Amino acid sequence: MRNLIIIIAIIIILPGPFVRAQNPTPVNPSPTSAQTEKTPTEQLRQEIELLKKTINALEERLANQEKKQTVQAPPVADPKTAEQLKDIDKRVTKTERDTALQRIKFGGDYRFEAHSIQGTIPAHFDGMRLQNLLVKSIFAMNVLGRPPSSLNEINQAVAGHYSDYQYFTNNLTFNQLKQAMGQFPAPLQQQLFGLLMPATYVSEYKANNKILYTNRFRIRLDAPVSENVSVTARLSMYKVFGDSTGVQVFNGQPTSLSIDGTTTGVPNSDILRVERAYVTWNKIANSPFFLSIGRRPSTDGPPLNLRNDEMRGGTPSGALIDYQFDGITFGYHAGEHTVLRLCYGLGYESGFGNGDVLKLPQDRMKDVHFLGGNVDVWSSEKTLIQATLARAFNVTDAFNGLIVLPNNPLTGETVGAPVIMRYTPSANLGDINLVGINVTHKFGALDTFFSANYVGLRPNRLTTPFGGLGSDPFEVPSNHNGGMIYAGARYNFGSEERTKIGFEFNKGSKYWFNFAQAEDDIIAPKTNTRGEVYQTYITHRITSRFIFKADFIRYNYRYSGSGWHLGAPKSLEQAPILGFPTYSRVNKFSAGLTARF
Numbered sequence: 387m388r389n390l391i392i393i394i395a396i397i398i399i400l401p402g403p404f405v406r407a408q409n410p411t412p413v414n415p416s417p418t419s420a421q422t423e424k425t426p427t428e429q430l431r432q433e434i435e436l437l438k439k440t441i442n443a444l445e446e447r448l449a450n451q452e453k454k455q456t457v458q459a460p461p462v463a464d465p466k467t468a469e470q471l472k473d474i475d476k477r478v479t480k481t482e483r484d485t486a487l488q489r490i491k492f493g494g495d496y497r498f499e500a501h502s503i504q505g506t507i508p509a510h511f512d513g514m515r516l517q518n519l520l521v522k523s524i525f526a527m528n529v530l531g532r533p534p535s536s537l538n539e540i541n542q543a544v545a546g547h548y549s550d551y552q553y554f555t556n557n558l559t560f561n562q563l564k565q566a567m568g569q570f571p572a573p574l575q576q577q578l579f580g581l582l583m584p585a586t587y588v589s590e591y592k593a594n595n596k597i598l599y600t601n602r603f604r605i606r607l608d609a610p611v612s613e614n615v616s617v618t619a620r621l622s623m624y625k626v627f628g629d630s631t632g633v634q635v636f637n638g639q640p641t642s643l644s645i646d647g648t649t650t651g652v653p654n655s656d657i658l659r660v661e662r663a664y665v666t667w668n669k670i671a672n673s674p675f676f677l678s679i680g681r682r683p684s685t686d687g688p689p690l691n692l693r694n695d696e697m698r699g700g701t702p703s704g705a706l707i708d709y710q711f712d713g714i715t716f717g718y719h720a721g722e723h724t725v726l727r728l729c730y731g732l733g734y735e736s737g738f739g740n741g742d743v744l745k746l747p748q749d750r751m752k753d754v755h756f757l758g759g760n761v762d763v764w765s766s767e768k769t770l771i772q773a774t775l776a777r778a779f780n781v782t783d784a785f786n787g788l789i790v791l792p793n794n795p796l797t798g799e800t801v802g803a804p805v806i807m808r809y810t811p812s813a814n815l816g817d818i819n820l821v822g823i824n825v826t827h828k829f830g831a832l833d834t835f836f837s838a839n840y841v842g843l844r845p846n847r848l849t850t851p852f853g854g855l856g857s858d859p860f861e862v863p864s865n866h867n868g869g870m871i872y873a874g875a876r877y878n879f880g881s882e883e884r885t886k887i888g889f890e891f892n893k894g895s896k897y898w899f900n901f902a903q904a905e906d907d908i909i910a911p912k913t914n915t916r917g918e919v920y921q922t923y924i925t926h927r928i929t930s931r932f933i934f935k936a937d938f939i940r941y942n943y944r945y946s947g948s949g950w951h952l953g954a955p956k957s958l959e960q961a962p963i964l965g966f967p968t969y970s971r972v973n974k975f976s977a978g979l980t981a982r983f
Contacts, residue, residue: 494605494620499978501600501908505593506971508958513965515586518798523578524566525554533574537585555797560812560851560859563796567860587961593969598908599627600653604661611665618683619663622650624906630655633806635790638966639910640903640949643809645787647709647733651685651904661685661710674719681712682731685904688770689826689835690913692876693888695925695933701727702760703774705837705872705892705913706822708902711756723764731756733778734785740810752780752814768828778818778901782811783850783952795851795965816845816855816863818951820900831883837872841899843951852965853953856897861954868897872913874921884927893918896945896955903949907939909972910949917944931982941972 519540526534526543529550534540544551570578602624609617632655634642641652648654650661664680685708686699700708701715713731720726734754736742742750758776765772787809791801822839845855845863854863874890894916905911912919923937945955946968956962958970 490607490609492605492607493983494603495980495982496604497600497602497978497980499600499602499976501595501598502975503593503595503598503909504973505909505969507588507591507593507967508970509590509961510588510958510967511583511961511963512586512588513963514793514795514798516582516798516963517796517965518793519582519585520567520578521555521558521563521797522551523582524563525551528554533578534581537581555799558796560796564849564860583963586963588967590970593967600908601625601627603658605658614668614670615665616668617663617665620661621658622661623656623658624650624653625656626653629653630657632657633788633790635792635804636966638964638968640914641910643784643787643789643903645785645903647711647785647901648904649710651708651710651906653908676717676719678715678717679713681710682715682729684709684711684731688772688824689837689872689874690905692826692833692835692874693890693921693923693937695886695927695935698770702729702758702776703772703822703824703837703839704902704905705824705839705870706774706776706820706900706902708900708905708911708913710904713756723762723766725762725765727760729756729758729760729776734782734811736811739786751782751811754782754785754814755779758820770824770826772824774820774822774824776820778820780814781816781818781855781951783813783815783852784809784811786810813848813850814846815848815850815952816843818843818855818899831878833876833878833888835872835874837870839870839872839900841868841870841897843867843897843899850952855951856954858954866897868895868899870894870898870900870913886925888921888923888925890921891919894948899949899951907974908976909939909941909969909974912939912941914949915941915943916946916948916955918942933980933982934978935980936975936977938976939972939974941969941974943968943970943972 519537522540522544523534525547526540529543529547530539534543567575602622604623605621607617607619607621611617633644636642641648644654649659660681662681662683664678664682666676666678668676670677683700684702685704686694686696687702687704687708688698688700690704690708691697691699711731711733713729715727715729717725717727732753733756734751736751736753740751756776756778758774760775761773763771763773788806789809790804790806793800819842820840822837824835824837826833826835828834843855843866845857845865847862848854849857849859849861849863851859853859854861856866857863870892872890872892874888876886876888879885879887892913892915894914896916898914898916900914902911902914905913912921919942920940921937923935925933925935927933943958945957946962946964947953947955948968953965956964958968
């Protein structure tokens with residue numbers, strides 16, 4: 387500032403002497419004027435000296451002014467006023483930050499759990515071993531020209547013509563196997579099974595896992611697009627300590643298949659996957675209608691959320707559908723407490739990624755479609771009454787997925803190496819109907835719920851090596867019905883309700899089936915159990931978002947095939963023929979910590 391003022395002063399003062407030096411006053415011819423006037427050079431020197439004095443005076447004045455400003459102390463603010471200003475600054479800063487981030491909001495959770503499992507596999511006949519002996523018997527009959535009389539004779543026929551046996555099994559189809567079995571008279575079938583079954587008997591044994599640790603990490607994203615349009619997503623990683631393979635060895639449980647509907651509901655790998663991603667358009671044309679499209683919020687629905695001390699996590703009833711799928715929901719807000727939804731989903735796309743163009747039109751499969759209705763009859767802070775109706779069309783004998791099969795399902799032969807295979811469905815088997823109703827109500831400190839559910843299997847006449855809807859591979863499928871009841875209560879301690887103790891019970895019938903393969907129960911989804919399940923748990927909020935949970939689940943399986951729509955259920959009280967082992971009883975203890983952010 388000082389230099390600027392000096393420069394301005396110089397510019398103002400300098401022009402005068404320079405102009406006069408360049409244009410000197412005309413010399414007076416009178417002799418007296420030459421004596422009285424000074425020469426131009428002397429006058430210029432005099433003006434320069436004056437300029438120096440002026441500049442020095444300006445510098446001194448500026449120095450005194452700066453000194454006064456430095457010495458003068460700032461006023462002392464009132465402490466209360468200073469605190470108010472600080473609070474205002476915080477609020478303004480937060481508002482600015484929220485405004486900058488208002489287009490996307492993040493949340494999520496991390497959960498650690500430790501499990502201890504004690505399970506019992508009942509005495510049974512090994513179905514894969516029996517299948518293998520049947521195939522060998524058919525081959526031996528072609529070699530011997532008669533039914534074999536002993537296992538040794540079967541094995542000798544295979545060993546003596548092993549290259550022919552390999553050619554036979556490599557070209558064998560399931561239809562050929564069914565035709566061969568159908569040609570056996572009933573007495574011959576009984577004789578053959580009487581010969582083979584004793585060699586496949588497996589005594590009861592334990593299937594324990596003393597300790598199993600899991601990590602689960604989820605990120606939730608909410609992004610408004612416009613006033614009534616938003617995008618919601620959830621990314622999930624769920625893995626067992628020490629395993630990131632992404633593909634499991636098939637053990638007979640539906641959760642050991644890596645398929646589209648279970649990628650984040652069952653421990654898989656350390657990959658962060660898209661569990662949910664959908665756009666929602668509310669108040670269409672200022673009406674009560676809304677539309678939602680994408681990977682649906684179809685897991686953790688009521689009343690499953692209570693045992694995890696969470697809000698409602700999914701739209702459909704968790705007792706019927708706990709399964710990820712892609713689809714569309716068109717809904718209507720009938721009132722403040724009532725919502726109607728029409729839901730559509732696609733479970734299997736046959737025309738993409740399955741070599742569809744390599745097949746003749748008559749050999750191609752149909753897509754698997756889901757259509758359903760969901761009604762929140764009454765939804766309030768204390769009460770939820772919900773009804774769900776769904777139908778799956780042209781259900782296949784599984785969905786696309788990756789798997790490590792220990793046995794060939796057609797021949798029963800042991801697979802020589804743990805090879806990862808892409809499983810592709812082989813047939814459309816029929817339709818499945820699901821109906822259920824949930825009632826949840828809070829009585830003071832007590833949360834209660836009750837759920838009643840129905841399934842109807844409506845097969846066509848087709849079966850595969852895994853069976854048909856509710857039937858075994860060599861049977862003719864027929865219609866079957868099943869049901870499941872599910873009830874529970876949770877008591878909330880204290881005015882803040884930080885500690886909660888709950889008890890739940892569910893019971894499924896012989897032909898019960900639901901789409902709950904993504905249900906997070908490690909062993910198998912409890913709601914698809916053909917038998918009884920008892921669960922008791924305690925949750926405690928150490929802080930509002932840091933939660934401890936301990937729980938115990940007891941499974942009592944009565945029939946085989948829990949969680950499967952394929953195969954005929956068999957009583958586990960007598961040694962049945964099982965394609966793959968199943969539990970008869972399981973105890974699971976779990977404890978964990980969840981941090982939500």
